[in-house]
Amino acid sequence: MNYRLRSQKQPEITTRINQSSWYGSLELAQEYGWNPMGTILPQPSYKMVSQVCNEFLYPDLWRGDYWTYSGSLVLFEDALNLADALEDAFLKYYPVFVTYLNFFYPFRNNHSAKKAKPSISVIRILIDFCRMGSFHIDLV
Numbered sequence: 001m002n003y004r005l006r007s008q009k010q011p012e013i014t015t016r017i018n019q020s021s022w023y024g025s026l027e028l029a030q031e032y033g034w035n036p037m038g039t040i041l042p043q044p045s046y047k048m049v050s051q052v053c054n055e056f057l058y059p060d061l062w063r064g065d066y067w068t069y070s071g072s073l074v075l076f077e078d079a080l081n082l083a084d085a086l087e088d089a090f091l092k093y094y095p096v097f098v099t100y101l102n103f104f105y106p107f108r109n110n111h112s113a114k115k116a117k118p119s120i121s122v123i124r125i126l127i128d129f130c131r132m133g134s135f136h137i138d139l140v
């Protein structure tokens with residue numbers, strides 16, 4: 001499954017991200033202090049009724065997650081907080097290079113190899129995208 005992030009203010013500005021990179025970015029942001037506010041339930045449309053039928057019939061079931069429902073809206077403040085946390089992660093996560101016999105060896109600070117972390121370029125793209133403000137999360 002892939003995700004398309006679409007700016008609310010300028011819908012023509014989008015970015016696509018795969019599932020593992022999106023989940024990894026959300027987890028990384030939480031590790032660096034992001035406290036997610038939750039998404040807003042999208043406005044109903046014919047295509048979405050079957051997908052989110054239970055949430056409209058039973059609104060208290062809406063979880064506000066960042067990966068389940070197409071069209072979910074991430075609010076302006078939440079997007080900026082996500083960008084700030086990813087910025088902190090980027091500055092601490094960026095590999096330190098040491099020269100030894102004309103080779104460069106990357107060393108990462110306190111990151112386990114067990115979990116796959118998003119690449120530095122993914123983090124940078126998400127930071128720039130989130131700085132633009134509110135955005136919709138579409139399943140693609």
